[in-house]
Amino acid sequence: MIMSLDGAELTWLGHASFVLKSPGGRYIVFDPWLEGNPKCPQEFYNWDKADYILLTHGHFDHMGSAEMLAKKTGATVISNFEIATYLASLGVANTIGMNKGGTLEFGDIKITMVYADHSSGISTDAGIIYGGEAAGFVVTLENGLSIYHAGDTNVFGDMTLIKTLYAPDVVLLPIGGHYTMSPKEAAYAVDLLEPKVVIPMHYGTFDALKGSPDALKDLLADKPVTLEVLQPGQQYR
Numbered sequence: 001m002i003m004s005l006d007g008a009e010l011t012w013l014g015h016a017s018f019v020l021k022s023p024g025g026r027y028i029v030f031d032p033w034l035e036g037n038p039k040c041p042q043e044f045y046n047w048d049k050a051d052y053i054l055l056t057h058g059h060f061d062h063m064g065s066a067e068m069l070a071k072k073t074g075a076t077v078i079s080n081f082e083i084a085t086y087l088a089s090l091g092v093a094n095t096i097g098m099n100k101g102g103t104l105e106f107g108d109i110k111i112t113m114v115y116a117d118h119s120s121g122i123s124t125d126a127g128i129i130y131g132g133e134a135a136g137f138v139v140t141l142e143n144g145l146s147i148y149h150a151g152d153t154n155v156f157g158d159m160t161l162i163k164t165l166y167a168p169d170v171v172l173l174p175i176g177g178h179y180t181m182s183p184k185e186a187a188y189a190v191d192l193l194e195p196k197v198v199i200p201m202h203y204g205t206f207d208a209l210k211g212s213p214d215a216l217k218d219l220l221a222d223k224p225v226t227l228e229v230l231q232p233g234q235q236y237r
């Protein structure tokens with residue numbers, strides 16, 4: 001199965017960070033972690049395009065560059081209530097706190113927060129503070145294309161609800177293991193989600209994240225899905 005994003009562009013910045021440019025020219029940035037991210041190409045350290053910044057949870061490897069990017073761009077940060085409130089307290093001007101099941105609409109773009117099976121503490125100089133619950137996002141673009149960023153998560157049975165309710169065309173799944181799914185669980189997630197395209201993320205960044213795209217490729221060999229393995233900095237369109 002071959003598909004294109006029909007006018008959208010998705011760029012992987014390494015780990016769980018992605019920039020999604022919608023067909024209408026809106027920039028949606030998932031989990032920005034730029035400088036300090038061992039897999040983020042240096043030319044993206046000063047990335048300055050964002051209309052919406054989506055944060056799946058409070059861990060540093062997902063929101064490490066969120067405050068900086070939000071202040072630089074004036075983008076609206078969308079996350080759970082606790083993280084949105086925390087970033088507002090740091091002086092981020094535009095934040096929307098939401099929770100699972102909620103959908104935001106910006107013109108013809110819809111952003112839905114969905115379940116994830118993970119934790120969400122925020123590391124501060126004073127230690128870890130409560131960061132609400134981890135989540136994923138389903139983004140539906142102006143062209144009808146639906147993209148699911150799973151955040152950090154184990155596989156969970158209610159991925160079938162995400163499939164039924166939002167039918168994501170493209171799914172971004174963590175495969176590194178240790179803190180999230182490994183390829184074994186991610187392959188099962190593909191069975192539940194039945195996407196057209198799966199893009200692996202959250203692997204190889206640290207020694208502990210041993211799950212590999214090659215292992216996932218073997219597990220998906222007989223399934224009707226396209227595995228797109230991106231390199232950091234590479235764009236899929």
Ligand code: NI
Nearest residue numbers: 057059152179
């Ligand atoms: Ni995490």
Ligand code: MN
Nearest residue numbers: 059061152179
């Ligand atoms: Mn993580």
